[in-house]
Amino acid sequence: MQQSFGKYATLTALVDQETAQQLMPEYASFQVTTGKVGSMDLKKVISSVETAAKRNGIINGEVYRETHALYHAIIEAAEGVTRGKLSVGEIMRTVGLTFSIVRGRPYTEDAEGEWIAVCFYGTIGAPIKGKEHETLGLGINHI
Amino acid sequence: MQQSFGKYATLTALVDQETAQQLMPEYASFQVTTGKVGSMDLKKVISSVETAAKRNGIINGEVYRETHALYHAIIEAAEGVTRGKLSVGEIMRTVGLTFSIVRGRPYTEDAEGEWIAVCFYGTIGAPIKGKEHETLGLGINHI
């Protein structure tokens, strides 16, 4: 059985870590970091998450395996944000996002090992304040 | 300025409507319905949301304009669920989803009118119990 660490990651990005812990206290042992990024450049969104994950010890940046797992989780979350078109500025839109990264053992079986979740929540829209709506994305991978 | 009715829809799908209302009481006036669907067939997922929306009066099924707005919101939410490949059974995976549909006026300006949000939360994976992980998607459209 899988524990809902993706829900935990989403509540953290959507509301805040405190609320996530109150609603789901059993995830206290999971590693969590959060950040914010606003850009028309998807590359900058991706590198913001990677930098936050490395600086806060969520992944070991020296190991490609961990970089690879995180990268694909970020891309999957970005698919939700961009909804079928993995582009932002190229198609004249901009994003303002809060993100959370959560790492831990969501399965009760030891052999399932560690997994990573990335959640983005924020706005997407025209590059003009207010001409935007909310957007959300969640990516999950084994690490 | 936009109110976060997408967050409200997400909390409803992720936790439940009661928790969503406690955390965001200012959305009491929005119309909400929820449902569940499990399938390898994306068509069935789409029609479950459409049926729930019509039965519960979230949209007027007689008006194509409303059907069209809802359809595109569902597809955008499904892009998040399927992360870049709008297929389920065709690529040998299955989904088990809770969904919420929220309709209301998230902008303070009257001219912005009504908008609709669809959120899916649940699992995606191999068609074998437990061989799956969480998935999430949010779609928003003007109606």
Add this chain to the structure above:
Amino acid sequence: MQQSFGKYATLTALVDQETAQQLMPEYASFQVTTGKVGSMDLKKVISSVETAAKRNGIINGEVYRETHALYHAIIEAAEGVTRGKLSVGEIMRTVGLTFSIVRGRPYTEDAEGEWIAVCFYGTIGAPIKGKEHETLGLGINHI
């Protein structure tokens, strides 16, 4: 310089061959065929165009090269019809289409040889009469 045989194919699908010839009489030497197909099954749409092209001698069905050229022109036209999601029934929608196939020499240079154009025009929408809007697609390939 290229002649606008894609425009000729589009006018044929959009209005009819007579109007196309009145507006663009210089294309009288191009081979043209038209047909109609309504389906939730993209496979059936593709095979209707292939069958019409073979039956009416637009392509030689014995030669893979010609089948290959036509197939890719059809798929490109279908991308316009489905707008970014090459699916119909799988995502709960249906199409009712008129199509035209045009073959000829649109370039003044002899070395450019023959090209083929496929145009679809019709409706796409919910599988309920009237719950639909127009759709269009054009594919062009060398043959």
Add this chain to the structure above:
Amino acid sequence: MQQSFGKYATLTALVDQETAQQLMPEYASFQVTTGKVGSMDLKKVISSVETAAKRNGIINGEVYRETHALYHAIIEAAEGVTRGKLSVGEIMRTVGLTFSIVRGRPYTEDAEGEWIAVCFYGTIGAPIKGKEHETLGLGINHI
């Protein structure tokens, strides 16, 4: 029943507004504007249509709802132009396009309200004059 205002938009982009009105006089009450754009940058194509729509009063640029409806119609039309890969310069190709934007009430039922159509017609190809073929796209949305 839907009137064919997408056909009207296509004839306008493909031939010209005068011919469109001769062939379809019943659309005289629809709002129409046209423009031209050539670029390797999809962002510039999108913003040219948005600017033309706002300057000519087709949409009210102050209302996000209208910007949102137009944006998705443009993106759908661009899917037809780029046929499955929403990129231009990034994959070493360039476009030269005429576009039309049409706004009106294509359904006989009052409740269906206003809709918007965007049509692109022109060429796509290598960034060398003559190394190109025709391309077409139509997007339709409720507004």
Add this chain to the structure above:
Amino acid sequence: MQQSFGKYATLTALVDQETAQQLMPEYASFQVTTGKVGSMDLKKVISSVETAAKRNGIINGEVYRETHALYHAIIEAAEGVTRGKLSVGEIMRTVGLTFSIVRGRPYTEDAEGEWIAVCFYGTIGAPIKGKEHETLGLGINHI
């Protein structure tokens, strides 16, 4: 530094395991299995690879982590086979494929752990013998 176990997997699918071992003897310690599948149904292609991997002990089918790693490697290889449209029969084409699955430690650093490669080689085309051309795809994932 990474060893070229993807090349080893490709030579195995393209020619045969014996030739692969002669050209690249240093991969003798990698686990390899091969199989064949012909279908219009992508689901059947995916499940053939999964079944071969489990039956031959390449992955432990009891552990979701391993199923998840293999699944994404298969999907990435299938993207190469289908070239941008993850569909076979739905768009009226069929595949006849040989596949190889290779598991091992391609990096010299111990921390990089095990990785898996899936390679498909064969034909794709119209569902008529001879109306087809070659196709290839390689997917790689950490496991």
Add this chain to the structure above:
Amino acid sequence: MQQSFGKYATLTALVDQETAQQLMPEYASFQVTTGKVGSMDLKKVISSVETAAKRNGIINGEVYRETHALYHAIIEAAEGVTRGKLSVGEIMRTVGLTFSIVRGRPYTEDAEGEWIAVCFYGTIGAPIKGKEHETLGLGINHI
């Protein structure tokens, strides 16, 4: 029946032309050229192959028909390399590729004429040395 000139192109990119000729001596009459390109810019990858093909007489750059055939073969090969997302630098990754281009008559029937194959083999990954894995793509078109 089709000869396996795609396999010949792949062996050339994967190992080298000498090995390809030893394993498949019957392809001595096919035209072959190879090259290398490393970039975060897909446009540069595409233009490197186009330039190599023109400089080495694989295609006649004066004829659009040949440019068009090569372009689509390159894009199909690039779909395999990028696996479902035709982007490199925009999503924060880089490629280092060897490519081969092969032109000839792979079918025994004269009417099938000439075809072209493009194969890429190399690495894709984070823009940091060693944080990458192998990647492969094959595109085939009639010319």
